[in-house]
Structures are given as structure tokens and as C-alpha cells.
Amino acid sequence: MTNDFNNKRLMIGNDALCEGAVQAGCQCYFGYPITPQNEVPAYMSWRIPQVGGIFLQAESELAAINMVFGAAAVGARAMTSSSSPGISLKQEGISYLAGAELPCVIVNIMRGGPGLGNIAGSQGDYFQATRGGGHGDYRTICLAPGSVQEMMDLTREAFDLADRYRIPTLILSDGILGQMMEPVIFSNDLNLFDDLPEKDWALTGAKGRPPRVIKSLYMGEGELEERNWRLHDKHKRIEMEIPRCEYLNTEDAEFCLIAFGTAARVARSVVYLAEKEGINLGLLRPITLYPFPKRPIKELARKGVRFLVIEMNLGQMLEDCQLAVNGVTDVFFYGRPGGGIFNPEEILKVVKSYL
Amino acid sequence: MRPVFVRPNALKNVPFRFCPGCHHGIIHRLVAEAIDHFGILDRTIGIAPVGCAVFAYDYFSCDILEVAHGRPPAACTGIKRARPDLIVFSYQGDGDLASIGTAEIIHAANRGENITVIFVNNANYGMTGGQMAPTTLLGQKTKTTPKGRSASSDGYPLKVCEMLATLEGTTYIERVAVNNPGHTKEAGRAIKKAFKVQLENKGFSLIEALASCPTNWEMSPAQANMWIEEKMLKVFPLGIYKDTSETKI
Numbered sequence: 001m002t003n004d005f006n007n008k009r010l011m012i013g014n015d016a017l018c019e020g021a022v023q024a025g026c027q028c029y030f031g032y033p034i035t036p037q038n039e040v041p042a043y044m045s046w047r048i049p050q051v052g053g054i055f056l057q058a059e060s061e062l063a064a065i066n067m068v069f070g071a072a073a074v075g076a077r078a079m080t081s082s083s084s085p086g087i088s089l090k091q092e093g094i095s096y097l098a099g100a101e102l103p104c105v106i107v108n109i110m111r112g113g114p115g116l117g118n119i120a121g122s123q124g125d126y127f128q129a130t131r132g133g134g135h136g137d138y139r140t141i142c143l144a145p146g147s148v149q150e151m152m153d154l155t156r157e158a159f160d161l162a163d164r165y166r167i168p169t170l171i172l173s174d175g176i177l178g179q180m181m182e183p184v185i186f187s188n189d190l191n192l193f194d195d196l197p198e199k200d201w202a203l204t205g206a207k208g209r210p211p212r213v214i215k216s217l218y219m220g221e222g223e224l225e226e227r228n229w230r231l232h233d234k235h236k237r238i239e240m241e242i243p244r245c246e247y248l249n250t251e252d253a254e255f256c257l258i259a260f261g262t263a264a265r266v267a268r269s270v271v272y273l274a275e276k277e278g279i280n281l282g283l284l285r286p287i288t289l290y291p292f293p294k295r296p297i298k299e300l301a302r303k304g305v306r307f308l309v310i311e312m313n314l315g316q317m318l319e320d321c322q323l324a325v326n327g328v329t330d331v332f333f334y335g336r337p338g339g340g341i342f343n344p345e346e347i348l349k350v351v352k353s354y355l
Numbered sequence: 356m357r358p359v360f361v362r363p364n365a366l367k368n369v370p371f372r373f374c375p376g377c378h379h380g381i382i383h384r385l386v387a388e389a390i391d392h393f394g395i396l397d398r399t400i401g402i403a404p405v406g407c408a409v410f411a412y413d414y415f416s417c418d419i420l421e422v423a424h425g426r427p428p429a430a431c432t433g434i435k436r437a438r439p440d441l442i443v444f445s446y447q448g449d450g451d452l453a454s455i456g457t458a459e460i461i462h463a464a465n466r467g468e469n470i471t472v473i474f475v476n477n478a479n480y481g482m483t484g485g486q487m488a489p490t491t492l493l494g495q496k497t498k499t500t501p502k503g504r505s506a507s508s509d510g511y512p513l514k515v516c517e518m519l520a521t522l523e524g525t526t527y528i529e530r531v532a533v534n535n536p537g538h539t540k541e542a543g544r545a546i547k548k549a550f551k552v553q554l555e556n557k558g559f560s561l562i563e564a565l566a567s568c569p570t571n572w573e574m575s576p577a578q579a580n581m582w583i584e585e586k587m588l589k590v591f592p593l594g595i596y597k598d599t600s601e602t603k604i
């Protein structure tokens with residue numbers, strides 16, 4: 001695959017995300033305006049037609065996610081994006097996509113909530129993004145970019161993961177990362193998985209084969225239970241195969257920050273500040289939020305490392321960290337909700353109070 | 356001996372499980388006949404809606420996508436935009452299309468999506484046990500209008516064909532019934548026409564079929580057919596509400 005751009009460009013996160021989708025061969029994008037993700041539909045409206053794809057502004061997020069549902073059902077790579085209130089509306093569709101095992105990519109450029117909240121970057125939708133979000137017993141893969149580069153690269157990869165596991169895949173980002181400008185490098189090596197399964201389930205017309213059905217209704221005795229067990233097996237495979245995190249200075253640290261996305265950017269500065277003051281502070285940044293990288297956290301806990309989880313919410317990923325640590329050491333929390341953001345000095349002070 | 360009446364290829368060889376006298380079966384058959392007529396079985400995708408027609412995937416022998424309540428026009432949009440070579444039909448009840456899915460049908464119609472919609476108006480919610488639908492007649496008793504629908508609290512029967520015909524995006528809109536052989540023959544012609552419009556890339560077509568729900572209407576099949584003739588036709592007159600298929604290119 002080629003792209004028209006030079007290898008390195010200065011871009012905002014929301015635009016870089018679109019380029020990631022284009023690199024992945026996304027064929028259809030359906031969206032609806034909401035701040036702070038408006039750059040995504042605007043960029044896609046001109047960019048995706050350039051590569052022969054479809055752009056459509058839907059009448060609502062409900063419609064957009066169901067357009068994705070239709071496009072995914074016929075085997076197309078499809079994406080939608082929104083921000084928190086719009087993602088709530090998409091949950092019905094996400095549940096159906098999960099039930100029907102349709103691959104697609106859903107982007108949430110989070111803003112403050114609950115309700116209409118505000119338009120500042122926030123991490124208040126962690127629970128919704130990592131627990132399924134809609135009704136029923138299901139999970140979706142959830143990736144959390146930490147830079148503009150990752151907005152592009154993880155979005156590209158999200159399409160492959162979705163296809164590999166036949167599962168809706170979320171990009172959980174926020175208004176700060178979406179609007180922030182950074183240099184991005186366009187990779188030349190775009191085929192991450194060349195072993196992706198054939199879409200032998202797609203509705204392509206029953207030509208020379210029996211008719212196919214894509215559905216989420218299982219009314220027969222025990223049918224749905226069996227179906228749910230199958231989804232569960234798939235989730236277990238995902239939990240074995242793809243958890244991912246980034247480590248910074250964790251080798252000899254006795255105290256470690258855990259943060260994702262924008263909060264992890266602040267945490268990185270805290271680590272460097274601490275270093276200057278001779279404090280050994282580590283950072284573990286989950287990149288996959290589902291599956292959550294439990295094992296690395298557990299291993300650090302076994303070595304006696306204590307943790308401070310920092311989030312732009314009131315303690316959501318905190319619960320996954322507590323589950324991973326399981327009482328072996330201390331897990332402290334510092335967070336600010338509703339679009340509030342902390343600075344490195346503020347965090348370092350909190351860290352020092354626990355040392 | 357030459358058979359004069361056979362099961363269409365587009366229907367599987369299984370008996371319908373609709374209630375006795377229910378018109379869903381007849382309307383399924385007419386859709387199947389249209390698919391056979393144009394020889395498009397191997398490139399048609401149908402929708403199984405939430406409602407009594409959800410088991411469409413057990414009956415039609417084309418590929419079928421089951422879609423959330425009211426969202427078929429959006430899903431059809433996704434299918435048709437991604438694969439314009441496929442023939443797409445939506446099949447929806449009046450709760451699905453005229454209540455929870457009103458936004459989706461209006462906007463798919465207004466965009467002139469090149470799809471065919473079969474809209475089954477049985478004046479109530481069949482699957483959930485006979486509650487009021489937007490199409491319920493004034494005075495009609497349902498599970499949720501025990502004294503009959505009153506305009507002052509429940510509003511008026513929603514006239515989908517009349518409404519969609521006003522949209523510039525629509526190409527072919529017709530209301531039919533299948534309560535007697537004459538009407539059924541006309542309905543078959545209308546459904547074929549609606550598929551033809553899509554096959555010729557002429558845009559959005561919708562056929563509203565007035566249909567019986569004898570179970571929830573608490574009538575015999577024969578009484579239900581009479582009720583359509585005497586009551587429903589007055590509120591929902593049959594006919595072509597819009598046809599710009601000749602002028603569209």
C-alpha cells in the first residue's frame with residue numbers, strides 16, 4: 001500500500017487517526033458531528049473518497065453504528081467515530097455487532113460527562129469502553145493511544161485485530177490527544193497480519209453456496225448459552241494473546257505510576273522530574289485496556305512495587321489495577337474528573353506523600 | 356403435468372410459523388416471487404427485523420442480516436454503499452419502521468438510498484402482544500389502549516406513504532393490501548416494481564402492505580380480512596403515492 005504523503009508530517013491526533021484508517025484499507029466511514037472529534041468526519045469526508053472509500057454523514061450516532069453494522073456484514077472494513085454522549089447512543093449497535101461477531105472500528109474521542117458534560121478531554125468512559133458498554137455478556141477490544149503517532153498506528157492495527165477475532169474494536173482516546181499536534185512517521189511496512197482469516201461468513205449473495213445468516217437472536221433451548229460460551233472462549237484467547245503495555249524506568253523502581261492515554265503523558269513527565277530529584281519512579285502504561293495487561297502489574301506487585309494510578313476520572317482503571325495487584329501491595333489513586341487535568345508537579349507531590 | 360403453483364426458489368422448503376391467517380406469510384411469498392422473477396436470488400441481501408418477521412432468515416433462501424429494532428434502513432444503507440452490486444431489501448413492521456425507526460426511514464428515503472423497503476402495517480405491535488402502534492386506528496382497542504386509541508392522548512395514525520411521498524429523495528411509494536386475491540395480485544405487481552426501481556438504480560422504493568394480525572386483533576382470519584377492507588382502507592387508502600421512476604435517470 002502506498003500513500004501520497006512524505007514519510008514524516010506534523011498532524012493533529014484526529015487527522016492522524018484517519019490516516020491510520022486509510023492505511024488499513026478502511027472502505028466505509030459513517031459519522032455524526034460532536035466535539036471534540038469533529039476533525040475526524042471532516043478529514044474523512046475528503047480523504048476516504050480519494051482512495052475509493054465511502055464517506056457518509058449519518059442522521060444520528062444510532063444510524064452511523066448501524067451503517068457500520070451493514071457494511072461490516074458484507075465484509076467491508078468500516079469505522080465510525082464519536083465522543084462520549086454519541087458513544088452512549090452507539091452502545092445498542094455495539095452490542096449487536098458483538099453478538100453477531102462483526103469486525104469494525106469505533107473511535108471515542110472522550111469528553112467530560114456525565115450527560116452533556118463539557119467538551120474538554122476526559123477519561124470518564126473507561127468503564128463503558130472496557131466492560132462491553134451495551135447490554136449482554138460481551139467484551140470489545142479497546143486500544144488506548146498515547147501519542148499522535150499511536151492515534152495512527154493503533155487505528156491501523158485495530159482493523160486487523162477486529163478482523164482477526166471478529167470483534168468490534170474501540171479506540172479510546174480523548175479531546176486532548178485528538179486536538180494535539182505532533183510529528184508522525186508514516187510506516188512503509190503496513191501489513192501487520194498477512195494471516196488474517198477469510199471472511200467466509202460475509203453476506204455477499206448466495207451464489208454457488210448455501211445462504212448465510214448474520215444474527216444475534218438465538219431462541220432455541222440452550223443455543224444462546226452455547227453462543228455466549230463461544231464468545232467467552234474468544235475473549236479468553238484475546239486475553240492470552242494481545243495484552244500490551246509500555247514500561248518506563250520500572251527495572252529498579254519500588255514505586256510505579258500506572259496511567260493510560262493523556263494521563264500517561266503527564267505521568268511520563270513526572271518520571272523524568274522524579275529522576276532529576278533522584279527518586280526512582282517507574283511508569284507502566286497500558287496500551288490495550290481490554291485485554292488489560294494484568295500480568296506485568298502482578299509481577300511488579302510480587303516484587304513489592306507499590307502503585308499510584310492516575311486518571312482523568314475518579315478511579316476507573318484503578319479497579320483493574322486493584323484486581324491485578326489483588327492486595328499484594330498498595331494501590332493508591334489520584335484523579336481529576338470532568339475535564340480537569342493535573343500537572344507533573346501536582347502528581348510528584350502526591351508520589352512523595354507515599355514514599 | 357405442468358405445475359401451475361409452486362414454492363418460489365427464494366423461499367426455503369419449510370412451513371411458516373406465523374399465526375393462522377397472518378399476512379406476513381403472503382407478503383414473504385410475494386417478495387420471494389419478485390426475487391425469482393428478476394433472477395437475483397444469488398445477489399440479494401434481506402433484512403430480518405425485530406418483530407414477527409424476525410425469523411425471515413428461516414424462510415428466505417437469500418443471505419439475511421438480522422438488524423436491531425428500527426435500524427434496518429441504516430443497515431441497508433451500509434450494505435448498499437459498501438456493495439452497490441448487491442440487491443437489498445428491508446422488511447419492517449409498523450412498530451419498527453413507523454415508531455422506533457422513524458428517523459432512520461425518513462433519512463434513508465430522503466437520501467434516496469437505492470434500496471427496496473417492504474413495510475408491513477398491521478396496526479399494532481404483533482410480536483410483543485398487540486400494543487398500540489403509530490398506525491393504530493382511532494378508537495382501535497389494543498393492549499395499551501384498552502378504551503380505544505384517542506387522538507387527544509395518543510395522536511393520530513401515522514401515514515407513512517403520504518409522508519415519504521413528500522420527500523424529494525423517494526422514487527416509488529405505493530400502499531397495497533393482501534386481504535383478497537385482487538389486492539394480492541396488485542401487491543405482487545407493486546413489489547416487483549419496487550425491486551425493478553432498485554435494479555435500474557433509480558433509488559428509494561417503499562411498498563406499504565396493510566396486513567392482518569388476527570391473533571392480537573382477536574378476530575378470525577376472515578373477520579380480519581373484512582376489518583382491513585372496512586376500517587383500514589378508509590384511513591390508509593391504497594394506491595401509488597409517488598412514482599418518478601420514468602423521469603429518474
Ligand SMILES: Cc1ncc(C[n+]2csc(CCOP(=O)(O)OP(=O)(O)O)c2C)c(N)n1
Binds near residue numbers: 407451477
Ligand atoms: C430496542 C427494543 N425495544 C423493544 C423491543 C421489543 N419488541 C420486539 S418486537 C416489537 C414490536 C414489533 O412490532 P412491529 O414492528 O409492528 O412488527 P410485528 O411484530 O407487528 O410484525 C418490540 C417493541 C426490542 N426488541 N428492542
Ligand code: SF4
Binds near residue numbers: 481571
Ligand atoms: S402475532 Fe400477529 S403479526 Fe405476529 S405472527 Fe401472529 S398474527 Fe402475525
